[in-house]
Amino acid sequence: MNDSPVASPDRHEYECDHEHEHEIAHPVFATLYDLLPESTLMGPHREYLTAGLSGRILEIGCGNGELFSFVAAGGDDLEYHAIEPDPHMRRRAVRNAREEAVAVDLRDARAESLPYPDDAFDVVISSLVFCTVQEVETALSEVARVLKPGGEFRFLEHVRADGWRGAGQDALTPLWERVAAGCQLNRNTIDRFVGHEAFEAVDVERLEFSLFPVTPIVRGRLQRRRTERVGLSAFGAPFDP
Numbered sequence: 227m228n229d230s231p232v233a234s235p236d237r238h239e240y241e242c243d244h245e246h247e248h249e250i251a252h253p254v255f256a257t258l259y260d261l262l263p264e265s266t267l268m269g270p271h272r273e274y275l276t277a278g279l280s281g282r283i284l285e286i287g288c289g290n291g292e293l294f295s296f297v298a299a300g301g302d303d304l305e306y307h308a309i310e311p312d313p314h315m316r317r318r319a320v321r322n323a324r325e326e327a328v329a330v331d332l333r334d335a336r337a338e339s340l341p342y343p344d345d346a347f348d349v350v351i352s353s354l355v356f357c358t359v360q361e362v363e364t365a366l367s368e369v370a371r372v373l374k375p376g377g378e379f380r381f382l383e384h385v386r387a388d389g390w391r392g393a394g395q396d397a398l399t400p401l402w403e404r405v406a407a408g409c410q411l412n413r414n415t416i417d418r419f420v421g422h423e424a425f426e427a428v429d430v431e432r433l434e435f436s437l438f439p440v441t442p443i444v445r446g447r448l449q450r451r452r453t454e455r456v457g458l459s460a461f462g463a464p465f466d467p
């Protein structure tokens with residue numbers, strides 16, 4: 227890990243245009259999220275997401291920073307960056323990073339407009355984030371843009387179920403999104419990941435572990451194609467944080 231200082235929760239390195247976006251600030255959800263039985267349920271999957279990391283890593287929607295200690299343990303000589311748009315989550319993430327002594331450059335940003343230049347990262351990680359982002363396609367293109375050719379997108383996401391469970395999720399989502407900070411139960415996120423022209427699927431695994439209505443959960447790795455040049459280039463300068 228590098229030894230750069232942990233960022234403050236209010237740090238703004240780049241100006242992002244939030245004018246047409248809804249506010250992301252969910253204090254109750256952030257408090258409840260801290261109380262989830264994290265280690266038993268999520269531990270093995272967080273290890274999967276962070277195994278053998280090297281180089282420059284970006285975590286999108288890091289929440290309260292549960293992944294931080296796993297990233298620190300998952301590889302040597304890392305440069306770790308994270309974004310989190312919700313100030314209540316971000317404050318917890320900063321605290322978590324300090325307590326765990328993890329060096330992470332944490333910024334206030336959204337997956338739809340990542341404040342980094344093209345080809346900046348070796349690995350991008352997303353854990354339970356694409357159920358909530360406003361613009362899935364834009365966020366996915368941003369992930370592709372900031373990944374180096376051959377770089378990996380590692381994810382753990384819940385998706386719409388088949389059959390009656392899926393119909394139940396369709397009915398429940400309008401209420402669920404109100405209590406779960408905008409989470410959509412019924413997105414076909416993985417189909418969109420695997421179908422994206424910038425990526426090649428390396429590993430996609432449907433997990434047994436899940437809790438209705440947040441089911442099924444899928445984890446995997448995609449590789450950014452070496453030949454594909456992805457659009458949405460907002461920052462042309464070489465990355466020198």
Ligand SMILES: C[S@@+](CC[C@H](N)C(=O)[O-])C[C@H]1O[C@@H](n2cnc3c(N)ncnc32)[C@H](O)[C@@H]1O
Nearest residue numbers: 287288289312315336337353354355358359360
């Ligand atoms: C269910 S939490 C998951 C937190 C963490 N990744 C984890 O695995 O515990 C979803 C997170 O995504 C964040 N989020 C919501 N919209 C986002 C967006 N457009 N871009 C990036 N993160 C977003 C939320 O603020 C929240 O912290």
